[in-house]
Amino acid sequence: MELLDLRKDGIDIQKQIPLSKYTFTKTxxxxxxxxxxxxxxxxxxxxxxxxxxxxxxxVIGNASNLIIRDSGIAGLVIILTEMKKITVKANTVTAEAGARIIDTAFTAARAGLSGLEFAAGIPGSVGGAIFMNAGAYGGETQNVVQSVNVLTRDGEFKTYSNKEMNFSYRHSLVQDNKAIVVS
Structure with a gap:
């Protein structure tokens, strides 16, 4: 099976598309x-x-923190912005990787939950925030994450606890193991 054959499964896949259409920097x-x-x-x-x-x-989220070279990117680029569901159950917010972290913060606030206030001004996605342990105003993603669902490059679904994510300043486990944040 070739990549473009996945179109028959309803997957939105295109060829030779300028990434400048999707980055915040328009590059x-x-x-x-x-x-x-x-x-x-x-x-x-x-x-x-x-x-x-x-x-x-x-794999990229909503490309708010990227500058992509003029020569582009070889192979497949996956943009996760269509995977953006956010749900609240009891005291837990679950957000797919493509959800904007701003939207996730406001969803938590509307549900009377605190902790994500620092993210109200971050333009990135949930997946990107987890990937780089995004933070602002004294808060960091690692302070609010219970667990992270990922898809490994081998196609295996895994869940990592906050501790297993090895968060540190602008770093997480998925930078090292190349797993794709799902939620």
């Missing part, structure tokens, strides 16, 4: 392939094909 050359999965199943299919075909894979 960046083309993605050889660009996909916007809507759910975990689509994401798993994309990861599986890249692994089977040995295609380079780059």
């Amino acid at each position: 960046g050359g083309p993605a050889e392939y660009l996909a916007f999965p809507k759910n975990l199943d689509e994401l798993k299919k994309l990861v599986q094909v890249t692994r089977e075909k040995n295609i380079p894979l780059t």
